[in-house]
Amino acid sequence: MSGGKYRPPAVGIVVLHWNAYDVTRRCLESLRMRSYPAARVYLMDNGSTDGSARQLASEFESDGFLLIENGDNLGFSAGNNPGIRRALADGCEFVLLLNNDVVCIEANFLDHGVASAQEDPAIGVVGGKLVRWPETTKLWSVGGEVGWMNERFLGLDETDHGQYDAPADRSFISGAMMLVRRAVFERIGLLSEAYFFGGEDREFGVRARRAGFRLRYEPQFLAAHEAGSSHEAVRPEWVYNDSLSRILFRRRNQLPWSHALWRAAYFLYIEWLFPLRHFARRKAYLAGIDPEELRLVLRDAWRDSRDIERTTATTLAEYRKRHGATRGAR
Numbered sequence: 001m002s003g004g005k006y007r008p009p010a011v012g013i014v015v016l017h018w019n020a021y022d023v024t025r026r027c028l029e030s031l032r033m034r035s036y037p038a039a040r041v042y043l044m045d046n047g048s049t050d051g052s053a054r055q056l057a058s059e060f061e062s063d064g065f066l067l068i069e070n071g072d073n074l075g076f077s078a079g080n081n082p083g084i085r086r087a088l089a090d091g092c093e094f095v096l097l098l099n100n101d102v103v104c105i106e107a108n109f110l111d112h113g114v115a116s117a118q119e120d121p122a123i124g125v126v127g128g129k130l131v132r133w134p135e136t137t138k139l140w141s142v143g144g145e146v147g148w149m150n151e152r153f154l155g156l157d158e159t160d161h162g163q164y165d166a167p168a169d170r171s172f173i174s175g176a177m178m179l180v181r182r183a184v185f186e187r188i189g190l191l192s193e194a195y196f197f198g199g200e201d202r203e204f205g206v207r208a209r210r211a212g213f214r215l216r217y218e219p220q221f222l223a224a225h226e227a228g229s230s231h232e233a234v235r236p237e238w239v240y241n242d243s244l245s246r247i248l249f250r251r252r253n254q255l256p257w258s259h260a261l262w263r264a265a266y267f268l269y270i271e272w273l274f275p276l277r278h279f280a281r282r283k284a285y286l287a288g289i290d291p292e293e294l295r296l297v298l299r300d301a302w303r304d305s306r307d308i309e310r311t312t313a314t315t316l317a318e319y320r321k322r323h324g325a326t327r328g329a330r
Helices: 021-032 052-063 076-089 109-117 182-188 200-210 236-253 256-280 291-307 313-323
Strands: 011-017 039-045 066-069 094-099 123-132 139-141 144-146 151-153 177-181 214-225
Touching (some): 011 021, 011 109, 021 094, 094 109, 094 182, 139 214, 144 200, 177 182, 200 214, 200 236, 236 313, 256 291, 291 313
Parallel strands (some): 011 039, 011 094, 123 214
Antiparallel strands (some): 094 177
16 A cells, blocks of 8 residues: 555464474574564474473463464474464464474574565465574575475585575475465465375475465575484484385375386385495485395385375384384494
8 A cells, every 4th residue: 555554464483392492492582583573473382291382381471472282292294284273363474384493593584585475476485595503504405306206405415605595496395494375375275294294395385386386495584404303313213204204295296107107216226226325425324324224114114105194103103113213223
């Protein structure tokens, strides 16, 4: 309206927490410093057992942060979805999914994210430059690409020297920091709960692009990410979960004939290419697990995926029971 005062669109910031008081508190403290005026934080507790959720709620209640208790460890999508619903019900025009191990290192980070989204109503999802914490000269993600065989984060572990300082469209945006326009949720629904952790952001990107939305990377939308603070990536059950998520993502988003070819190719990777890859990168690639034991974990996931439509905490607990939580760990 001509001459009217600009009112920034309301943003609901959804942060998922589970038994990690120090990590989540650091994230919430950084959000206290944000310059964006029209935002509310929804702290989602996934059944913490250490009293940390209530402690955080008491510390940040005066800042308007709202605690929502899920009652159990529901995983990433099912843990975040109630917060997304509440933010939308409260009238938010955007929802920012933010991992609890993200540190907002610049006060105006969200201003840049919202401004990028408002450049074009077709921009449905905005992701930013995620650097590593505390080594902020290293990149963690600048968005991702989905190819026929695999999907990957761009910029992972590269030294940041400005090579990704231009905005660009992406195939998917990391769920660690993903700003989503309300219209996207209204058109395609919430995060898929087929995944316990991992894969949901790829699928959300695929669905959003199929619905006609653009996914935008904005380098000034900047934060730091301490990846892996919520779980140990080299533990066999997490390797199992990651492999299941990859298989589920492909099965749910490929045509049947294409998925049959992909599944055969993935089996060949497990049996033949993976040992060669591990040998070539033995000091870098999932160090801490014997390569043969790791290959067996991948084979388990490939076999079990035939009968699994959804991964949950129970799926992983049953795997631990069958094989032991420390199988293959040194």
